[in-house]
Amino acid sequence: MGSVVKILNDRCIGCGTCIDACPFAAILMMKRPGHDSKIELAVIDSNKCLCCGACVQACESNAIEFVKSVSRDAVDRNLYNGVWVYAEQRHSEIADVVYELLNDGKRLANKLNTTLSAVLIGSGIKSNAQGLIDSGADKVYVCQDPVFDNFQDDPYTDVFVQLIEKEKPEIVLIGATNIGRSFAPRIAAKIGTGLTADCTSFEIDLQTRNLQQTRPAFGGNIMATVLTPSHRPQMATVRHKVFKAAKVEKNRKGEIVDFKVDAKTLVNRTKFLGFVKDLGAIVNITDANVIVAGGRGVGKGEGFKLLEELANLFNGVVGASKAAVDAGWMSYAHQIGQTGKTVTPRIYIACGISGQIQHTVGINSSNIIIAINKDATCPMMQTATYALEGDLYEIIPNIIKEIKSIKDN
Amino acid sequence: MNVIVCIKQVPNTANVQVDPETGRLKRDSADSIINPLDEYAVEEGVRIKERTNGKVTVITMGPAQAESVLRVAISRGADEAVLVSDKAFCGADTLATSYTLSCAIKVIGNYDIIICGKQASDGDTAQTGPGIAGMLDIPHVSYVKKIESVDDKSIKVERSMEDGCDLIESPIPVLLTVVKEINSPRMASLKGKMVAKKAVIKTLDAISIGVDVEKIGFKGSPTQVMKVFTPHIEICGEKFSGQAHEVASAFVKKLSNTGILQK
Numbered sequence: 028m029g030s031v032v033k034i035l036n037d038r039c040i041g042c043g044t045c046i047d048a049c050p051f052a053a054i055l056m057m058k059r060p061g062h063d064s065k066i067e068l069a070v071i072d073s074n075k076c077l078c079c080g081a082c083v084q085a086c087e088s089n090a091i092e093f094v095k096s097v098s099r100d101a102v103d104r105n106l107y108n109g110v111w112v113y114a115e116q117r118h119s120e121i122a123d124v125v126y127e128l129l130n131d132g133k134r135l136a137n138k139l140n141t142t143l144s145a146v147l148i149g150s151g152i153k154s155n156a157q158g159l160i161d162s163g164a165d166k167v168y169v170c171q172d173p174v175f176d177n178f179q180d181d182p183y184t185d186v187f188v189q190l191i192e193k194e195k196p197e198i199v200l201i202g203a204t205n206i207g208r209s210f211a212p213r214i215a216a217k218i219g220t221g222l223t224a225d226c227t228s229f230e231i232d233l234q235t236r237n238l239q240q241t242r243p244a245f246g247g248n249i250m251a252t253v254l255t256p257s258h259r260p261q262m263a264t265v266r267h268k269v270f271k272a273a274k275v276e277k278n279r280k281g282e283i284v285d286f287k288v289d290a291k292t293l294v295n296r297t298k299f300l301g302f303v304k305d306l307g308a309i310v311n312i313t314d315a316n317v318i319v320a321g322g323r324g325v326g327k328g329e330g331f332k333l334l335e336e337l338a339n340l341f342n343g344v345v346g347a348s349k350a351a352v353d354a355g356w357m358s359y360a361h362q363i364g365q366t367g368k369t370v371t372p373r374i375y376i377a378c379g380i381s382g383q384i385q386h387t388v389g390i391n392s393s394n395i396i397i398a399i400n401k402d403a404t405c406p407m408m409q410t411a412t413y414a415l416e417g418d419l420y421e422i423i424p425n426i427i428k429e430i431k432s433i434k435d436n
Numbered sequence: 437m438n439v440i441v442c443i444k445q446v447p448n449t450a451n452v453q454v455d456p457e458t459g460r461l462k463r464d465s466a467d468s469i470i471n472p473l474d475e476y477a478v479e480e481g482v483r484i485k486e487r488t489n490g491k492v493t494v495i496t497m498g499p500a501q502a503e504s505v506l507r508v509a510i511s512r513g514a515d516e517a518v519l520v521s522d523k524a525f526c527g528a529d530t531l532a533t534s535y536t537l538s539c540a541i542k543v544i545g546n547y548d549i550i551i552c553g554k555q556a557s558d559g560d561t562a563q564t565g566p567g568i569a570g571m572l573d574i575p576h577v578s579y580v581k582k583i584e585s586v587d588d589k590s591i592k593v594e595r596s597m598e599d600g601c602d603l604i605e606s607p608i609p610v611l612l613t614v615v616k617e618i619n620s621p622r623m624a625s626l627k628g629k630m631v632a633k634k635a636v637i638k639t640l641d642a643i644s645i646g647v648d649v650e651k652i653g654f655k656g657s658p659t660q661v662m663k664v665f666t667p668h669i670e671i672c673g674e675k676f677s678g679q680a681h682e683v684a685s686a687f688v689k690k691l692s693n694t695g696i697l698q699k
Contacts, residue, residue: 216570
């Protein structure tokens with residue numbers, strides 16, 4: 028029970044390779060009673076060990092044993108078939124991430140030689156079904172009822188759980204939006220299956236039909252590949268813009284299935300009272316293609332006007348680090364990073380941002396990162412695609428001038 | 437109102453440094469703190485208590501040293517603290533953690549509101565809160581940015597969404613996960629620190645919360661880490677330095693050559 032990573036004392040040579048491999052600092056070197064007193068051997072601190080297995084791979088003496096105990100709650104996996112994508116809609120509009128999930132979902136379904144289905148829950152939303160088929164879904168389950176008019180965790184979870192229990196998909200992919208991140212864990216808890224958050228890539232092991240779910244861990248310093256080996260369905264959430272949107276094939280053939288629910292028996296304890304559109308949300312930085320962000324190095328609130336001018340040239344928006352928001356230079360809606368938003372623009376321009384890990388976790392998936400900073404040694408400058416060394420108040424006006432002159436010609 | 441606040445001990449990422457050669461965390465810098473978003477959960481719990489009379493119980497699952505974050509919560513106004521700790525919980529994923537905490541919460545009992553931070557800074561999954569609510573079969577509302585009103589039957593909250601906010605009413609008991617906008621956590625008072633130092637922390641192990649041993653720890657976790665690897669980090673593509681106008685012009689030329697400007 029519990030920790031199952033073990034050091035085999037007779038094989039361990041005390042080389043210490045595993046200490047470097049352990050992402051959680053859970054391995055120490057200690058002298059062992061009864062062993063040659065000069066040699067210290069590896070010991071696993073079971074309070075810190077998360078059984079990730081990194082040390083097992085690293086050990087060249089095969090001195091670390093990893094016994095995986097399989098839960099007895101395992102299900103008969105052969106009963107489960109098909110890849111599902113949750114076709115999230117809000118205010119009757121399908122979320123962009125859905126088309127991206129359909130694209131990768133199709134690839135997985137093809138590999139598994141099975142079908143791709145979309146699950147559409149809402150009220151008066153059936154007209155969206157063909158669009159999902161055009162983007163690759165072979166089948167669309169439509170759950171329509173006035174009770175689904177607005178997203179609430181109770182009824183949405185209940186209907187999704189009923190549908191999963193009836194149809195038994197092997198994989199369920201859900202966008203890591205506020206809605207997805209809110210009810211996916213509830214669905215997984217109800218069914219008792221695994222859910223992997225914020226995956227960045229998927230592969231299939233054809234022998235076991237297991238989905239290999241890769242996600243960043245510890246702020247993106249480490250990637251972890253996660254399996255749900257003995258439970259079905261295998262559930263995962265994926266952030267917007269991790270995958271490309273599916274190609275649209277107009278009037279593609281597919282099946283639309285109405286899933287009838289009795290709204291009266293549905294769990295529905297909360298009440299939706301209303302929606303207030305956030306006018307500040309016009310700066311939807313999560314959707315922006317180009318973001319010009321400022322940090323402590325901007326030095327003053329007015330400095331962000333210059334950043335905005337640069338952003339406007341790219342039809343981009345302005346973002347800010349936590350330091351800049353804490354200083355009151357920008358509002359929280361603009362904050363990027365661990366306690367702010369995660370963004371995936373094509374171009375991210377970091378001005379006066381040193382690139383602390385809490386910030387960079389929010390921008391890791393950007394295509395091109397451009398850093399402007401006086402300090403060439405800061406992490407942001409080290410990892411940027413293009414690192415511009417110097418004073419942002421001198422460099423940015425020059426960039427604006429150059430770009431304008433190109434655009435004018 | 438009795439509030440239970442679930443908190444987590446996480447590595448202090450502000451101090452975490454990455455070894456540039458191995459790309460791994462430097463262990464000596466990885467000390468532990470209360471998960472930043474849980475501070476807002478504790479504060480909101482204490483505010484509810486101050487308005488309605490009642491008590492705030494903080495709970496965490498973790499090794500013995502996780503006690504320190506419980507004391508932090510007490511110093512900021514929580515009344516009681518429970519450490520859910522057992523070797524058997526080791527290796528738990530979010531499902532097994534949700535299950536274990538839900539069992540412990542049933543043992544604590546007599547609660548009106550459970551509050552969690554939106555997500556933990558180490559895993560970033562945001563799964564344990566809604567998972568606990570699912571296991572307890574009580575409603576939950578995620579991303580709560582404001583509690584509009586609360587009485588002994590129901591609560592009205594604002595849920596922060598990408599495009600604005602939803603107003604949701606829920607019966608009690610309910611579980612809320614809260615975002616940063618909800619409040620500004622207070623600092624611990626001197627008196628609070630003294631209280632925290634002396635506070636007796638209750639410990640619950642696997643037997644005392646009556647868990648099904650098949651559903652906890654590594655064994656009870658449907659997800660298993662197959663491998664861990666260091667992502668390929670490209671150390672800088674290209675550097676531009678010199679006079680500001682030179683830097684700017686070389687850079688813009690590069691941008692226009694790569695076709696970025698045209699798109």
